[in-house]
Amino acid sequence: MSKDTTVSRATPAATSHAGSGREKTGPAEEAARRAEAQQDRIAQRAYELYEQRGRQEGRAMEDWLQAERQLVGASGQS
Numbered sequence: 001m002s003k004d005t006t007v008s009r010a011t012p013a014a015t016s017h018a019g020s021g022r023e024k025t026g027p028a029e030e031a032a033r034r035a036e037a038q039q040d041r042i043a044q045r046a047y048e049l050y051e052q053r054g055r056q057e058g059r060a061m062e063d064w065l066q067a068e069r070q071l072v073g074a075s076g077q078s
Contacts, residue, residue: 042067 025033045067046060053059 038071042071045071 042064046063049063049066050060
Protein backbone atom coordinates (compact mmCIF):
# COMPACT_ATOMS: atom_id res chain seq x y z
CA MET A 1 0.00 0.00 0.00
CA SER A 2 1.40 3.32 -1.01
CA LYS A 3 0.82 6.63 0.59
CA ASP A 4 0.06 9.61 -1.68
CA THR A 5 2.45 12.48 -1.14
CA THR A 6 2.68 15.85 -2.79
CA VAL A 7 6.12 16.97 -3.83
CA SER A 8 6.79 20.63 -4.50
CA ARG A 9 8.84 21.07 -7.65
CA ALA A 10 9.28 24.83 -7.37
CA THR A 11 12.76 26.08 -8.07
CA PRO A 12 14.21 29.34 -6.74
CA ALA A 13 13.79 30.87 -10.21
CA ALA A 14 10.13 29.88 -10.29
CA THR A 15 9.23 31.23 -6.88
CA SER A 16 8.01 34.76 -6.45
CA HIS A 17 9.37 37.10 -3.81
CA ALA A 18 6.64 39.62 -3.05
CA GLY A 19 7.91 43.13 -2.69
CA SER A 20 11.32 42.52 -4.22
CA GLY A 21 10.51 44.77 -7.18
CA ARG A 22 13.15 43.14 -9.38
CA GLU A 23 13.82 39.76 -10.85
CA LYS A 24 17.07 38.21 -9.82
CA THR A 25 19.30 37.56 -12.78
CA GLY A 26 22.41 35.56 -13.26
CA PRO A 27 25.66 36.42 -14.99
CA ALA A 28 24.38 35.33 -18.41
CA GLU A 29 21.34 37.60 -18.22
CA GLU A 30 23.47 40.53 -17.07
CA ALA A 31 25.94 39.97 -19.92
CA ALA A 32 23.09 39.79 -22.43
CA ARG A 33 21.62 43.02 -21.06
CA ARG A 34 25.00 44.79 -21.32
CA ALA A 35 25.53 43.50 -24.88
CA GLU A 36 22.08 44.72 -25.92
CA ALA A 37 22.76 48.15 -24.41
CA GLN A 38 26.08 48.34 -26.25
CA GLN A 39 24.40 47.39 -29.55
CA ASP A 40 21.86 50.17 -28.95
CA ARG A 41 24.64 52.72 -28.38
CA ILE A 42 26.45 51.60 -31.54
CA ALA A 43 23.24 51.85 -33.57
CA GLN A 44 22.59 55.37 -32.26
CA ARG A 45 26.15 56.47 -33.08
CA ALA A 46 25.95 54.89 -36.56
CA TYR A 47 22.77 56.86 -37.22
CA GLU A 48 24.50 60.06 -36.07
CA LEU A 49 27.31 59.37 -38.54
CA TYR A 50 24.73 58.78 -41.29
CA GLU A 51 23.10 62.12 -40.53
CA GLN A 52 26.47 63.91 -40.44
CA ARG A 53 27.17 62.65 -43.98
CA GLY A 54 23.92 64.18 -45.20
CA ARG A 55 21.92 60.94 -45.05
CA GLN A 56 23.75 59.32 -47.96
CA GLU A 57 22.44 55.81 -48.54
CA GLY A 58 24.58 52.72 -49.09
CA ARG A 59 27.15 53.15 -46.33
CA ALA A 60 25.35 51.58 -43.36
CA MET A 61 28.04 48.96 -42.76
CA GLU A 62 30.77 51.58 -42.88
CA ASP A 63 28.84 53.74 -40.39
CA TRP A 64 28.26 50.76 -38.09
CA LEU A 65 31.91 49.71 -38.10
CA GLN A 66 33.09 53.27 -37.50
CA ALA A 67 30.64 53.67 -34.61
CA GLU A 68 31.76 50.34 -33.18
CA ARG A 69 35.42 51.35 -33.38
CA GLN A 70 34.68 54.67 -31.69
CA LEU A 71 32.57 53.27 -28.86
CA VAL A 72 34.23 49.92 -28.22
CA GLY A 73 37.68 51.43 -28.61
CA ALA A 74 36.78 54.24 -26.22
CA SER A 75 35.39 51.87 -23.59
CA GLY A 76 38.43 49.61 -23.86
CA GLN A 77 40.84 52.43 -22.98
CA SER A 78 41.38 53.16 -19.30
